[in-house]
Amino acid sequence: MGAPRKVKIAAALAAGAIAISATAALAGWRDEASDYDINRLTQLEQWREKAVWEAQHYSDHTGNFAAIRETLEPQGHAVPARALVGHWKCRNMKMGGMNAYIVYGWFDCSISAGRDGLIFRKNDGTLRTQGILYPENGAWIYLGAQSARGEPWHRYSGRTPSAGAVATPDDQIGLLSGIGNNRLRLEIPGPVEESTYDVIELAR
Numbered sequence: 001m002g003a004p005r006k007v008k009i010a011a012a013l014a015a016g017a018i019a020i021s022a023t024a025a026l027a028g029w030r031d032e033a034s035d036y037d038i039n040r041l042t043q044l045e046q047w048r049e050k051a052v053w054e055a056q057h058y059s060d061h062t063g064n065f066a067a068i069r070e071t072l073e074p075q076g077h078a079v080p081a082r083a084l085v086g087h088w089k090c091r092n093m094k095m096g097g098m099n100a101y102i103v104y105g106w107f108d109c110s111i112s113a114g115r116d117g118l119i120f121r122k123n124d125g126t127l128r129t130q131g132i133l134y135p136e137n138g139a140w141i142y143l144g145a146q147s148a149r150g151e152p153w154h155r156y157s158g159r160t161p162s163a164g165a166v167a168t169p170d171d172q173i174g175l176l177s178g179i180g181n182n183r184l185r186l187e188i189p190g191p192v193e194e195s196t197y198d199v200i201e202l203a204r
Contacts, residue, residue, distance in 0.1 A: 029134035029141045032158045037173040040190040047189035051197030054096030063103025068093050071185055071201045076177030078138030081118060084111045088202040090122055096196025109202060131156055133176060142174040142186060169193045
């Protein structure tokens with residue numbers, strides 16, 4: 001396969017997703033998120049640009065880069081809660097870090113209404129993902145955690161990471177936005193392990 005075509009990255013995050021401002025009004029997710037994770041989210045654009053560069057310049061890759069391009073390039077738009085709830089198929093894409101990029105196959109995912117709000121869950125695969133979606137200026141902030149298959153579901157540890165660490169490897173923070181009719185994009189900047197940037201595409 002030839003070299004991947006360059007992904008267009010706008011100077012402002014708003015061109016690819018709904019902007020998150022470091023000075024935005026406090027929301028519930030800010031009370032739960034660690035300072036480390038808030039910083040990861042406010043620098044989402046920089047994490048994305050770094051990961052795209054690594055995806056285009058590193059040699060080891062798995063899957064079709066076109067899937068990453070088709071997921072990252074659309075401008076993000078607001079999605080109401082009622083349109084999120086239900087079953088989805090989803091696929092994870094990892095860029096940078098240990099590999100140039102990896103595009104995984106499709107798995108079952110869901111977004112459901114729970115006691116704490118909307119809950120996103122990737123139900124199967126080697127790594128499972130679960131967390132809460134918080135509304136923020138028309139977008140959704142995701143606070144969650146990943147767990148290996150066979151382990152109990154992990155919860156976001158937030159301001160109490162294990163053993164006094166700055167960050168817990170399983171913790172995730174991300175931005176969920178719409179990218180078309182029945183298509184969503186969950187961007188997870190700066191994973192603590194393996195990759196530089198993760199993107200989960202949801203479709204139905």
